[in-house]
Amino acid sequence: MKMNKAPAEFINDRDIMFAVASNIISITILFLPRYVANNTIAADGWLTILLGGVIALILGWFLAKIASAFPNQSFLSFASYLVSKPVAIILCMAFILQYVVISSFQIREIATLSHEYLFDRTPIEVVCLAFLLVVVYAASGSRAAIFRLNIMFFPFVVGGLVLLIFFPLGAVKLENLLPVFETDLKGIVLGTTSSLHAFLGFSIVLFYISLIKKPQQATKMTVLGILWPFFFYIIIFIVCIGVFGNETTNNLYYPVFELSKKVSNPGNFIERFDSILFIIWTIIVFTTSLIAFDIAVLLLTLIFKNTKKMTIIFILSPIIFLLAMLPTNYIEINKIIKYMAYTEITFIIFVILLLGTMLLIKGVKTNDQI
Amino acid sequence: MSRSSNEPIHLEKNLEMNVETIKKTLGNSADLIVRKSSIGMIENQFAMMYLKGLVDDDQVNNNILRILELNKKDITTNLLDAVYDEMIALTEIKKSPELDSIIKALLNGDTAVLLSDENQAILLGTSGGEFRSIEEPQSESVIRGSRSGFVENLKFNLALLRRELKNPNLRIDFMEIGKHSNQKMAICYIEGHAKPEIVDEVVRRLKTVDIDFSPDSGFVEQWIEDSNLSPFPQILDTERPDRVAYNLLRGKIGIIVEGSPFALLMPITIGDSLKTIEDYNQRWMISTMLRLLRFVSFYMTLFLPALYVALVSYHPELIPTQLLFTIAASREGVPFPSLIEALIIALFYEILQEAGTRLPRKIGQTIGIVGGIVIGEIAVQAGIVTPLMVIAISLTAIAAFTLPNYSLAIGLRVMRFGAIFAATILGLYGIILVFIMIHIHLANLKSIGIPYSAPFAPNYLGDLKNVIIRAPITTLTKQQTQPFLEPAEEVEKTNGGSGTS
Numbered sequence: 001m002k003m004n005k006a007p008a009e010f011i012n013d014r015d016i017m018f019a020v021a022s023n024i025i026s027i028t029i030l031f032l033p034r035y036v037a038n039n040t041i042a043a044d045g046w047l048t049i050l051l052g053g054v055i056a057l058i059l060g061w062f063l064a065k066i067a068s069a070f071p072n073q074s075f076l077s078f079a080s081y082l083v084s085k086p087v088a089i090i091l092c093m094a095f096i097l098q099y100v101v102i103s104s105f106q107i108r109e110i111a112t113l114s115h116e117y118l119f120d121r122t123p124i125e126v127v128c129l130a131f132l133l134v135v136v137y138a139a140s141g142s143r144a145a146i147f148r149l150n151i152m153f154f155p156f157v158v159g160g161l162v163l164l165i166f167f168p169l170g171a172v173k174l175e176n177l178l179p180v181f182e183t184d185l186k187g188i189v190l191g192t193t194s195s196l197h198a199f200l201g202f203s204i205v206l207f208y209i210s211l212i213k214k215p216q217q218a219t220k221m222t223v224l225g226i227l228w229p230f231f232f233y234i235i236i237f238i239v240c241i242g243v244f245g246n247e248t249t250n251n252l253y254y255p256v257f258e259l260s261k262k263v264s265n266p267g268n269f270i271e272r273f274d275s276i277l278f279i280i281w282t283i284i285v286f287t288t289s290l291i292a293f294d295i296a297v298l299l300l301t302l303i304f305k306n307t308k309k310m311t312i313i314f315i316l317s318p319i320i321f322l323l324a325m326l327p328t329n330y331i332e333i334n335k336i337i338k339y340m341a342y343t344e345i346t347f348i349i350f351v352i353l354l355l356g357t358m359l360l361i362k363g364v365k366t367n368d369q370i
Numbered sequence: 371m372s373r374s375s376n377e378p379i380h381l382e383k384n385l386e387m388n389v390e391t392i393k394k395t396l397g398n399s400a401d402l403i404v405r406k407s408s409i410g411m412i413e414n415q416f417a418m419m420y421l422k423g424l425v426d427d428d429q430v431n432n433n434i435l436r437i438l439e440l441n442k443k444d445i446t447t448n449l450l451d452a453v454y455d456e457m458i459a460l461t462e463i464k465k466s467p468e469l470d471s472i473i474k475a476l477l478n479g480d481t482a483v484l485l486s487d488e489n490q491a492i493l494l495g496t497s498g499g500e501f502r503s504i505e506e507p508q509s510e511s512v513i514r515g516s517r518s519g520f521v522e523n524l525k526f527n528l529a530l531l532r533r534e535l536k537n538p539n540l541r542i543d544f545m546e547i548g549k550h551s552n553q554k555m556a557i558c559y560i561e562g563h564a565k566p567e568i569v570d571e572v573v574r575r576l577k578t579v580d581i582d583f584s585p586d587s588g589f590v591e592q593w594i595e596d597s598n599l600s601p602f603p604q605i606l607d608t609e610r611p612d613r614v615a616y617n618l619l620r621g622k623i624g625i626i627v628e629g630s631p632f633a634l635l636m637p638i639t640i641g642d643s644l645k646t647i648e649d650y651n652q653r654w655m656i657s658t659m660l661r662l663l664r665f666v667s668f669y670m671t672l673f674l675p676a677l678y679v680a681l682v683s684y685h686p687e688l689i690p691t692q693l694l695f696t697i698a699a700s701r702e703g704v705p706f707p708s709l710i711e712a713l714i715i716a717l718f719y720e721i722l723q724e725a726g727t728r729l730p731r732k733i734g735q736t737i738g739i740v741g742g743i744v745i746g747e748i749a750v751q752a753g754i755v756t757p758l759m760v761i762a763i764s765l766t767a768i769a770a771f772t773l774p775n776y777s778l779a780i781g782l783r784v785m786r787f788g789a790i791f792a793a794t795i796l797g798l799y800g801i802i803l804v805f806i807m808i809h810i811h812l813a814n815l816k817s818i819g820i821p822y823s824a825p826f827a828p829n830y831l832g833d834l835k836n837v838i839i840r841a842p843i844t845t846l847t848k849q850q851t852q853p854f855l856e857p858a859e860e861v862e863k864t865n866g867g868s869g870t871s
Contacts, residue, residue: 012828114799119684122796130796134803134810141814144821148813151827275688275798282802 009144013217016205018151019291020060020225024201025157026288027109029233030254030281031337033240035194037249042176043241044183045191046234052195053230057223059352060202064222066355067209069364075207076302082358091351092299095207098344099292099299100316104323105336106289107131110282111324112333113254118278128324135286136317139293140310143211146294153283160280161232165239167273168262172242197341198233201288202226203348207295253330257281293320379469385486389417392482395473402476405435409453411444415486416453424479426498433459434481434494450488458483462495474552501526507609507631509776512648519609524554524628527611531558531626534615539563545576547590547627551583555590558614558624563850565621565857568637568818572623575818587630594636596816601781604817606635606642613647621855623818637818637855641825641837644668646774649840657840665838667769671782672808674769675712676789676801678762682708684797696758703753709794711755715763716787718744723767824854 036045070078075095079088111127138149183191205222209215240255243262249255260274293316300312327333381388389404396402401422409416416438420430437457445452454465462480466472467490472482479497504526507519520527528542539561547555557576559569575594584590587607595604608614609631614624617635625634635642644664649657681689682697689697704711722741726734749755766786770779785808792800815822825833830853835841851857 014829018829118799119797127796127799130800130803134806137807138810141810145810145813148821148823148827149810151829152809152813152823275685278798279802279805282799283806286806 009142009211010213011144011147011208011211013212013215013221015147015151016208016212016218017221017225017228018154019147019204019208020202020222021228022150022154022157022284022287023204023291024199024226024229025161025232025284026198026201027106027113027281027285028198029229029236029284030109030113030256032194032198032233033237033249033255034252036191036237037241037246037255039183039187039190039194040246041182041187042179042246043238044181044187045237045241047181047183048188048191049195049230049233049237051188051192052197052199053226053233055192055196056199056202057226057230059348060199060205060222060226061219062352062356063203063348064205064209064219066352066359067206068212068215068218069359070210071212071215072210074210074302075299079355082355082362089303092303094347096296096299098347099296100320101323101340103135103289103292103296104320105333105340106285106292107135107320108324108327108333110285112330113257113281114278116254117257117274125325128321131282131286131289132317132321132324135290135293136313138286138290139297139313143294143298146290149290150287153287156283157280157287158228160277160283161236164256164260164277164280165232165235168239168243168259171262172239173245174242176242176245177238193341193345195233196345199226199229200344200348201229201291204291204295206351207298380467381469381472381484381489381491383487383489385415385417385484385488388484388489388491389419391469392419392472392476392484395469396476407435407439409438409441409445409485410449411442414445414449417484418481419476419484420481420496421476421479424477424499425481425496429460429496429498430481434483434496438483449485450490450492453483453485454492458492458494460494460496464493464495465490466493467491477552497525504530510609510613510646510774512646512651514651515648516610516612518611520611520626520631520633522629522631524556524626527626527631527633528556528558530611531614531624534611535560535618540618543573545573547576547579548581548583551629553584553628555628556626558618558626559622560618562857563619563621564623565855568820568855569623571818572625572636576625584627585629587625587627587632587634590625590627591634596818600811600815601785602640602812602815602822603643603775603777603781604636604638604815604822606638606775607632607777608635609633610647616647616650617642619850621851621857637816637820639817639820639822639824640812643775643778644773645837650843654840654842661838661840664772664774667772668782670769671766671773671779672786673789673801673805674766675716675759675762675786676793676804677798678759679708679712679790680793680797680801683794688798697756700756700758704756706754707794708759709790711759712763712790713787715749715755715759716790718749719763719767720783820854825852828854830854 032049033045036048039045040048067075067078070081076088076092079091082088083091107128110131111124114127115122115124138146202222202225205218209218212218236256236259240249240259243259244252244255252258257274257277260277296316297309297312300316301307301309304312327336379391381391389406393402393404399421403420403422405418407416407418408414418430418435418438437459438453441457450465454463464475466475472491472493475493476482479499481494481496483492483494485492501523502521504518504521506517510519518530520530532540537560541559541561543557545555545557547553555576557569557572572594576590579590579593581589581593591603591605591607592598597604606617611633614633614635618624622635622637625636627634644661649661652660682701686694686698701708706714718741722737725737726741729737746760750757750760766783770783773779773782789801789804792804794800796803812823813821813827821828824830825837833853836846840846
């Protein structure tokens with residue numbers, strides 16, 4: 001039986017932290033060490049992840065400040081106030097495009113991963129489709145439920161990552177981590193770019209802070225949310241280099257996944273530990289691609305006010321599926337990742353500068369004035 | 371109810387006519403007893419009516435009939451008032467001129483006294499008769515804890531609850547359900563502990579209930595639950611008064627339906643279905659272990675057979691090598707794929723379980739022996755299934771019984787088939803997707819508007835110490851009400867004593 005008058009569902013400040021953290025921790029973590037090791041010497045990459053993380057923290061702080069200046073206002077409404085409606089719609093469209101690409105990219109990557117390690121006979125399309133259907137099922141529920149889902153999965157994610165870090169610790173060789181601080185400036189800049197890309201998931205605060213009733217702590221929670229992956233990324237990178245050394249990491253497609261294969265769990269209870277961690281990876285990818293999907297839906301419902309949510313979902317999902325099927329091989333996927341990294345970073349910095357300056361010029365307007 | 375569209379019928383000033391009207395309404399039923407006699411010095415006629423078997427005979431004879439008959443005094447005041455106020459030695463007494471309410475009272479086991487030249491009937495609460503005595507709850511037995519369970523009688527049940535909770539703020543509101551059965555239903559909550567909005571919502575939903583008869587509270591539960599497509603029970607049923615009392619203090623609302631020994635508790639979360647009241651009676655470390663065990667059982671019930679199917683048919687490389695050899699050897703003679711094997715055994719088990727519940731107790735033992743042999747040995751020897759599959763399925767069955775709520779356990783047993791099919795199609799990956807889907811469903815599910823996945827999500831760290839683990843009792847007493855059920859501060863202050871609904 002339905003509620004008589006279902007109250008509008010709000011989320012808490014703290015939910016933002018979980019959402020940000022689980023959105024940032026995505027499939028990117030699996031190949032991040034490869035990109036970083038590519039440009040750096042030995043374990044110097046941690047420095048670039050640190051730099052990338054700090055930049056992400058600053059950007060995230062700005063973004064959350066901008067969004068929480070307009071409590072209970074959707075992105076479209078405060079963006080139209082700041083930069084006029086047509087520009088706001090163009091921004092929305094760009095974000096929709098970006099999130100659709102992210103969502104389909106994540107789905108494709110998990111299919112690649114399972115194809116690589118779990119079953120090579122099942123066609124990749126079936127794997128993708130099954131995953132997409134689950135994402136659609138989640139997206140068709142309420143938005144607050146998506147946040148609850150993030151919170152429910154968060155212990156699994158953190159627990160899995162902690163296991164991933166602890167089990168291979170015995171295989172770490174100190175000589176792999178040496179020498180230190182040998183990387184040149186160019187390598188550091190390139191490495192930082194790759195790392196920063198891995199942190200970009202915080203951009204969701206721009207759209208989700210409007211769901212918080214009183215976003216007093218939203219900024220703090222965003223920063224905390226970025227800190228979780230920040231620590232995990234650095235530690236996982238160091239462990240990864242420590243186990244494999246820079247050269248090997250550089251040449252493994254999913255170095256972090258290989259890491260879980262290195263594990264010899266006590267008593268060999270399960271022959272392959274990586275399959276346990278595969279559960280965690282699926283969940284990690286699921287939350288990221290779900291949030292990306294949901295933001296695309298959210299923005300589309302803002303632009304096309306009279307269209308039903310389900311219609312939008314049903315239009316979006318085939319598009320995402322086709323996009324996910326588009327690249328034919330690893331090389332293409334790699335190229336796409338590179339393009340995505342540069343465009344996303346440029347775009348988010350552009351948005352922060354644009355909205356930030358306009359906010360400084362125009363000041364805040366409350367909900368009633370608009 | 372059938373006359374509800376017309377004007378309510380009132381009694382006349384004529385005794386004979388009134389008796390006839392009531393008799394006619396009840397169709398001259400054989401169990402309707404009418405006793406006529408006279409009262410007072412001037413011999414005022416009166417008639418006493420009741421339904422045999424529904425009343426307490428002692429009370430009717432000693433406290434009503436004898437007093438009225440033996441009274442030969444001169445009554446100077448109004449006869450009705452004299453009888454009503456002075457003579458009858460019963461505590462429950464009412465007056466009513468309406469035929470409908472008199473009939474309803476008679477059907478409830480009350481006695482109606484009609485006086486000559488009066489258009490009102492006196493209704494006396496004499497309901498009694500034979501009832502099942504209070505016994506140990508069958509579906510929720512405990513080793514350490516109270517032995518009393520609810521019975522079919524609403525009065526007894528409410529008394530049991532009052533005995534547990536001697537709190538003046540305990541509110542009990544009556545409602546009626548069942549077009550034909552006219553059963554009473556009690557809505558219990560504690561003022562200041564329960565959220566008024568939730569109480570209102572429950573009452574609103576109960577008002578929409580439109581059924582002829584509710585043999586058990588399960589009818590009410592299914593009518594008012596949030597989602598009838600969910601395998602998870604969104605309303606908790608319990609036979610234990612102590613569990614109801616504890617949960618009322620936690621801010622929940624209880625519903626007790628006449629004729630049902632199962633009380634309903636709402637709103638609940640997934641954690642509530644995994645708790646037993648015995649957790650609080652044992653020392654905290656033991657209870658904590660048991661709670662963790664139940665979480666393990668929860669996932670085991672859902673995924674163990676599926677996991678076996680996935681491992682055997684998709685990922686044999688994940689099984690330790692020696693075990694793999696054993697499995698391969700035992701699967702040698704089995705003609706079916708592991709899906710069919712799992713389905714056969716699961717079906718066997720479900721049939722046995724159903725037969726075990728329905729059969730008379732004396733034959734039940736036979737079923738146990740036959741089932742044990744058929745499933746355990748012969749099926750394996752005959753080469754239909756592998757021993758490991760038998761282990762997987764029977765472990766699931768046993769794991770399901772560690773869950774303290776039967777409604778939850780049978781829901782999980784249904785979902786387990788879904789997991790088996792997913793494992794057949796997509797192996798481990800399929801199981802993970804089912805795992806995610808179940809959590810999506812849990813996140814979307816609500817119980818009377820409260821997220822079912824609380825206190826995990828929305829996250830209330832403080833309450834988790836009473837869900838995942840059972841922290842020492844000294845740390846649990848500080849906060850009684852669950853955080854998501856806590857009423858707003860002002861409401862509690864301004865509305866402290868008076869009822870809301």
